[in-house]
Amino acid sequence: MSAVLSGGIATIFATVTTTVVGGVVAAVTVVGLVNANTGTEGPSPANVNQPVVQYGTNG
Amino acid sequence: MPLWSVLLAVLLLGPALGPGYVLSYDMVWVPDLALRADALGTGSGLPRAVPSDAVVAVLDEVVPGMVLQKLVLLGSLVVGGLGAARLAPRGSLVGALAAVTLWQWNPLVVERLGLGHWPVLLGYAALPWLVGAARRWREEGRMPGVLPVLVVVASLSASAGLATAAVLLVLANRKDPAQVARVAAVALLANAPWLVAGLLHAGAALGDPAGAAVFALADEGALPGPLAALGLGGAWNSEVLPGSRAGVAAWLSTGVLVLLVAAGWRGWWRRLGTREAGGLLVLWWLGWGTAVLTWAAPAAVGAVTAAVPGAGVVRDGARILVLCAPLLVGAASQGVVEARARVARAWPGPVPAVPRLLLAGVLVVWPVTLMPDVAWGLGGTPGGGLRAVSYPPSYEQAREAVESAAPGDVLVLPLSSFRAPAWNGGRTVLDPLGRYLGRDHVASDELVVSGTVVAGEDPRVQEARAALAQPDPQGRAAALARAGIGVVVVDRSAPGGEEAGAVEVAGRRLPVADDLVVVEVPGAVARQVPRAWVVATAAGWGGWLVLLLGPLLRAGQRMSHRRQQ
Numbered sequence: 001m002s003a004v005l006s007g008g009i010a011t012i013f014a015t016v017t018t019t020v021v022g023g024v025v026a027a028v029t030v031v032g033l034v035n036a037n038t039g040t041e042g043p044s045p046a047n048v049n050q051p052v053v054q055y056g057t058n059g
Numbered sequence: 060m061p062l063w064s065v066l067l068a069v070l071l072l073g074p075a076l077g078p079g080y081v082l083s084y085d086m087v088w089v090p091d092l093a094l095r096a097d098a099l100g101t102g103s104g105l106p107r108a109v110p111s112d113a114v115v116a117v118l119d120e121v122v123p124g125m126v127l128q129k130l131v132l133l134g135s136l137v138v139g140g141l142g143a144a145r146l147a148p149r150g151s152l153v154g155a156l157a158a159v160t161l162w163q164w165n166p167l168v169v170e171r172l173g174l175g176h177w178p179v180l181l182g183y184a185a186l187p188w189l190v191g192a193a194r195r196w197r198e199e200g201r202m203p204g205v206l207p208v209l210v211v212v213a214s215l216s217a218s219a220g221l222a223t224a225a226v227l228l229v230l231a232n233r234k235d236p237a238q239v240a241r242v243a244a245v246a247l248l249a250n251a252p253w254l255v256a257g258l259l260h261a262g263a264a265l266g267d268p269a270g271a272a273v274f275a276l277a278d279e280g281a282l283p284g285p286l287a288a289l290g291l292g293g294a295w296n297s298e299v300l301p302g303s304r305a306g307v308a309a310w311l312s313t314g315v316l317v318l319l320v321a322a323g324w325r326g327w328w329r330r331l332g333t334r335e336a337g338g339l340l341v342l343w344w345l346g347w348g349t350a351v352l353t354w355a356a357p358a359a360v361g362a363v364t365a366a367v368p369g370a371g372v373v374r375d376g377a378r379i380l381v382l383c384a385p386l387l388v389g390a391a392s393q394g395v396v397e398a399r400a401r402v403a404r405a406w407p408g409p410v411p412a413v414p415r416l417l418l419a420g421v422l423v424v425w426p427v428t429l430m431p432d433v434a435w436g437l438g439g440t441p442g443g444g445l446r447a448v449s450y451p452p453s454y455e456q457a458r459e460a461v462e463s464a465a466p467g468d469v470l471v472l473p474l475s476s477f478r479a480p481a482w483n484g485g486r487t488v489l490d491p492l493g494r495y496l497g498r499d500h501v502a503s504d505e506l507v508v509s510g511t512v513v514a515g516e517d518p519r520v521q522e523a524r525a526a527l528a529q530p531d532p533q534g535r536a537a538a539l540a541r542a543g544i545g546v547v548v549v550d551r552s553a554p555g556g557e558e559a560g561a562v563e564v565a566g567r568r569l570p571v572a573d574d575l576v577v578v579e580v581p582g583a584v585a586r587q588v589p590r591a592w593v594v595a596t597a598a599g600w601g602g603w604l605v606l607l608l609g610p611l612l613r614a615g616q617r618m619s620h621r622r623q624q
Contacts, residue, residue: 010407015414022417025428032303032431033070036438051554053477053487055506056084056296056442058273 063156064140067163067427068133071172072445073435076129079447082488084299084477086175088128089450092116093497100256100596101588104504104517105264110252110603111178111215112494131177135184136163142187146385147392148330153399153419158392161316162187164426166279166292166304167380169433173299173440175488176378182219183381185209186226190385193230194335200232202241204614207606210249217257217372220250222381225345230338248606255599257369259592263516266371268361273508276354276376280305282313284354284376288347290316291384293354294377295508298442298487303430312429316391322401323393330393339386346382349373395422443486451482453573454495457548460569460577461496467545467583469493469500470523473559476503476515480552492550492575499586501544519543527562536565536580545583549576 075081080088096102098112119127143162147154162168171179192206210227214220224246231242247254257264274295279287282304287293290313292304303309328336353360353376364371373379402418403410410418432439436446461469471493478490493500501523504515519542526538539547549560552574560576569577 011411014406015411018414018417022414022421025421025425026417029424029428029431032428033434036432036434037073052475052507053479053554054510055477055487055508056298058277058295058509059297 060144060152060155060159061137061141064137064144064159064163065133067140067160068136070434071136071164071168071437072132073438075132075436075445075447077447078125079449080125081128081132081445081447082175082483082486082491083173083442083445084175084296084487085489086177087489087491087494088115088124089491089495090119090124091497092119092124092494095497095499096588097499099600100252100259101592102499103501103519103586104515105260106217106253106256108216109256110600113252113600114215131181132172135177135180136168139163139180139184139187142184142191143388145191146187146389148326148396151392151396153423154392154396156423157395158388160423160426161388161391162384164430164433165384166287166290166294166301166430167377167384169301169430169437169440170292170294170296170299170377172445173437173442174294174296176216178216178219179378179381181215182213182223183384185213185223186381186385187388189213189223189226190230190335190339193227196238197230197232197334200235200238202245204610207245207249207610210245211603211607214246214249217250217253217369218375218378219381220246220253221372222346222379224250225382226342229341229345230335245606248602251599251602252596255595259595260516261368263518264368264371265366265516266361266364266374267514268358268365269511270371270506270513271353271361271364271374272357273511273513274353274375275357275360276350279309282309285347285351286313288350288354288377288380288383289313291380291387292377293350293380295375296442299437299440301430301433301437301439302441303432303439308429312426315425315429316387319391319394319398320387321394322397323390323395326397327390327393331389336386339389342382343386346379349379350376352376398422443484446484446486448483450491450495451573453571453575454492456571457492457575457577458496460571461498461546461548464546464569464577464579465581465583466585467540467580468543468586469496469498469546469548470539470544471496471500471502472527472547472549472562473553473555474503474505474520474524475553475555476506478550478553490550490553492548496548498546501542527564532563532565535562537582539564539580540582541584543584543586545580547576547578547580549578550574551576 092115094116098116100106100109140159140163143158144155147158188209192203195203210223213223227242227246232238276284276288276293277295278284279292284293364374437444477487479485479487490502493502501519503520504517506513522542526535526542529535529538547564550556551560564578567579571577
């Protein structure tokens with residue numbers, strides 16, 4: 001009886017944990033993707049108004 | 060599987076797939092690229108775009124340049140992703156989906172896309188297919204018919220060609236000398252166009268040692284270069300570094316990847332066998348080791364590039380990390396399968412559907428979760444990401460003016476390599492004007508990174524500079540004509556353009572709107588390409604064509620035989 005009960009609790013605990021982790025990952029992914037798609041778009045800040053346009057920046 | 064791969068690719072490229080051209084750092088596509096001496100390898104500068112430019116110049120006669128660029132960008136991601144699915148354990152859909160995500164959504168892909176290194180991405184896309192083709196060749200003893208075409212597509216630039224050659228040589232059956240010889244021959248022929256051109260320019264192929272320091276494998280935020288390289292990151296240019304890679308997500312991402320590889324290691328090794336797994340481990344060491352060498356000892360790498368002609372091809376340390384990808388993705392996807400099996404074993408009773416699906420989802424999408432800001436055209440990178448734009452009408456007018464001008468090459472001014480035009484959203488790009496105009500052109504090949512100037516190698520740039528230093532317009536025109544320059548085009552909107560435009564060159568000014576000034580220089584002396592160069596270049600391209608067309612001709616012959624029977 002107690003084994004069945006502890007097995008049932010373990011199942012519930014594992015299910016809840018997986019659901020929470022999965023839900024958090026799903027939420028973070030969706031929010032991240034939506035933010036990336038709705039972020040403000042502007043000209044590259046690195047090169048505007050420089051005397052020579054650089055190939056890039058280190059660091 | 061294809062649906063997931065296409066979805067990821069579209070999500071990553073986003074607005075880059077819209078109408079127009081994506082112009083980002085080294086990625087320059089124009090409506091109709093001409094098959095110039097530069098593209099074939101007989102120009103005066105180092106053959107940096109051989110054979111890629113020549114291939115595009117031929118293909119854009121059939122498919123418009125704009126469409127071709129979309130096909131290359133989308134195709135390299137999807138074809139690579141589908142190939143990566145084959146690196147996963149057979150029969151595991153979740154493992155295969157995880158392999159696709161990891162292959163298509165990682166710092167290497169993002170940073171090379173941002174830098175515009177599309178030939179590297181094509182080589183990367185061919186890698187998993189090459190691994191499979193090499194396996195078939197080892198097992199069956201016969202070269203798969205598709206292999207030469209794969210190798211050619213994967214070798215459209217020097218660094219991509221070297222990586223491809225390394226994969227072929229490491230994975231060949233070393234107990235079969237004939238196979239090793241054939242592998243070497245295939246690699247040699249696929250790389251012949253740039254190899255020959257490089258040898259012809261050997262005198263100018265010594266790199267500026269300053270380049271080794273600025274292009275070395277770099278730290279990503281607080282993540283040291285060698286750790287960033289474990290997760291395929293560490294490109295030198297922080298302007299293409301996504302914000303997520305500069306924070307804690309990069310540490311998490313590296314940690315998850317290492318854990319998955321560790322979890323899957325034994326099963327992966329057993330599945331592939333010592334021969335193939337050992338080969339992929341050698342390739343991983345070669346890629347990671349070379350990248351870390353550029354990070355740890357840039358001075359030594361600089362000394363080598365300054366002393367050994369052509370050694371500069373390895374100075375971009377993170378580029379060679381493509382060699383690490385097959386091992387990482389194969390072992391990590393195995394790790395995904397092992398992780399699910401462990402959870403199933405630990406679960407009290409059978410795993411219900413919802414937790415099973417959630418766990419599978421987490422294992423498949425985690426690369427996106429930890430680097431979401433690159434979605435929709437790398438919007439989360441400081442450089443501004445990828446957007447499709449249209450060229451201003453003045454470019455077409457300038458092209459028509461140059462077409463109507465007297466013979467001679469084009470000099471593009473001001474003498475600086477990169478532009479950040481307003482019509483490109485201020486995003487940095489290698490000056491596209493020379494390629495757009497359709498003639499051989501002389502343009503600066505000097506690079507400036509964080510204020511450090513990396514000297515160029517094209518001797519004609521110095522000749523042009525000396526000509527422009529003459530005291531009067533007639534003197535300048537005469538010196539330019541002697542150097543083979545028939546047209547001078549000044550982009551007045553570029554930084555330094557007003558100053559360059561103020562240096563008058565005697566000649567006929569051709570009508571072009573907006574900010575471009577086109578001056579026809581009379582009496583240009585055509586640049587002579589030595590006959591030996593022409594013969595050597597033709598031989599290199601001949602070998603390349605034999606490799607590319609040979610299997611196609613053989614397939615055609617087989618089909619015609621079957622029809623006759």
